[in-house]
Amino acid sequence: MSDSIQERYLVGYALAAKKQHSFIQPSLIEHSKQRGIDLVKLDPTKSLVEQGKLDCIIHKLYDVDWKENLHKFREKCPGVPVIDSPEAIERLHNRVSMLEVITQLRFPVSDSERFGVPEQVVVMDSSVLSGGGALGELKFPVIAKPLDADGSAKSHKMFLIYDQEGMKILKAPIVLQEFVNHGGVIFKVYVVGDHVKCVKRRSLPDISEEKIGTSKGSLPFSQISNLTAQEDKNKEYGEDRSLETVEMPPSSFLTDLAKAMRESMGLNLFNFDVIRDARDANRYLIIDINYFPGYAKMPSYEPVLTEFFWDMVTKKKHV
Ligand SMILES: O=P(O)(O)O[C@@H]1[C@@H](OP(=O)(O)O)[C@H](OP(=O)(O)O)[C@H](O)[C@H](OP(=O)(O)O)[C@H]1OP(=O)(O)O
Ligand SMILES: Nc1ncnc2c1ncn2[C@@H]1O[C@H](COP(=O)(O)OP(=O)(O)O)[C@@H](O)[C@H]1O
Ligand SMILES: [Mg+2]
Ligand SMILES: [Mg+2]
Numbered sequence: 001m002s003d004s005i006q007e008r009y010l011v012g013y014a015l016a017a018k019k020q021h022s023f024i025q026p027s028l029i030e031h032s033k034q035r036g037i038d039l040v041k042l043d044p045t046k047s048l049v050e051q052g053k054l055d056c057i058i059h060k061l062y063d064v065d066w067k068e069n070l071h072k073f074r075e076k077c078p079g080v081p082v083i084d085s086p087e088a089i090e091r092l093h094n095r096v097s098m099l100e101v102i103t104q105l106r107f108p109v110s111d112s113e114r115f116g117v118p119e120q121v122v123v124m125d126s127s128v129l130s131g132g133g134a135l136g137e138l139k140f141p142v143i144a145k146p147l148d149a150d151g152s153a154k155s156h157k158m159f160l161i162y163d164q165e166g167m168k169i170l171k172a173p174i175v176l177q178e179f180v181n182h183g184g185v186i187f188k189v190y191v192v193g194d195h196v197k198c199v200k201r202r203s204l205p206d207i208s209e210e211k212i213g214t215s216k217g218s219l220p221f222s223q224i225s226n227l228t229a230q231e232d233k234n235k236e237y238g239e240d241r242s243l244e245t246v247e248m249p250p251s252s253f254l255t256d257l258a259k260a261m262r263e264s265m266g267l268n269l270f271n272f273d274v275i276r277d278a279r280d281a282n283r284y285l286i287i288d289i290n291y292f293p294g295y296a297k298m299p300s301y302e303p304v305l306t307e308f309f310w311d312m313v314t315k316k317k318h319v
Contacts, residue, residue, distance in 0.1 A: 126172040145175045147174060158222060185276075
């Protein structure tokens with residue numbers, strides 16, 4: 001079929017400048033174009049109905065004006081898929097409601113693999129942090145994570161806390177989460193509609209009982225899974241740890257889990273971080289869920305995203 005008679009579709013995107021730069025790559029534009037899909041940048045400040053005959057919208061913007069703009073568009077054009085609904089995305093902006101998704105899943109667990117989330121408590125009042133009772137049943141070491149997961153640099157600033165003294169650096173609201181030894185590797189599971197792809201990434205190294213006994217205070221870190229091997233080495237988080245020999249979790253387990261999460265959250269574009277308990281190889285813990293992550297780092301990102309756009313514009317089912 002020649003280009004002139006092939007039906008063409010319009011996918012509008014509304015993304016922050018950094019995200020646009022990493023996601024809307026020439027290779028993706030070209031791939032989609034070949035499939036009859038044109039990617040068009042939206043002006044989030046202007047009415048969406050006046051920006052072309054859109055067949056689908058993708059977005060990662062959180063301000064009130066944008067949500068209002070989207071809301072009006074959804075009312076006027078209810079048949080056009082908006083990927084995803086702001087209300088569904090919102091749940092991932094808080095590290096407590098994010099992991100409640102997992103604890104509420106009614107997913108038939110396989111005979112071997114089990115899943116859950118690490119024990120955690122949320123502290124809303126900074127004065128509680130200086131007293132001894134903030135941890136409840138949890139034991140040191142813990143990871144302290146900002147409660148808000150709103151995409152700001154601040155929301156990724158974490159601390160490994162070894163003792164009560166280390167708690168002094170923290171400010172509420174904060175989530176204190178049990179540190180689980182997991183062999184220094186996380187599995188990042190990317191979800192794009194029906195498509196599920198798992199990759200391995202570096203993580204914090206295990207902490208031995210001996211180290212727990214001798215370490216004091218706190219250790220700050222941020223976005224450790226995005227460090228290169230060299231940066232990882234320089235930061236002295238451990239030896240240069242090769243990921244190649246690490247066994248992947250069974251893919252059917254991850255696919256089933258991703259499907260259950262997708263349906264439960266009503267989201268199509270997200271990834272989640274999974275660790276495997278070093279003391280129990282069949283126990284997997286979900287520690288983080290991210291809306292619209294860095295897909296350009298996912299293998300085959302162009303064909304996978306193009307296929308997803310195709311499914312959306314041709315009105316195949318989406319959650
Ligand atoms: O920028 P990238 O490509 O590293 O992507 C970030 C993600 O990295 P990942 O793809 O999981 O390795 C990153 O994932 P992590 O939180 O590091 O697990 C987030 O999704 C981040 O978005 P936000 O800051 O939480 O809104 C993502 O940032 P944005 O691209 O959305 O700003
Ligand atoms: N409970 C935990 N036990 C051990 N390591 C953890 C735990 N939670 C987080 N980490 C490590 O900290 C990193 C950052 O935590 P994460 O919750 O994924 O925050 P972010 O949203 O910034 O990616 C993880 O990729 C992992 O390396
Ligand atoms: Mg993470
Ligand atoms: Mg995250």
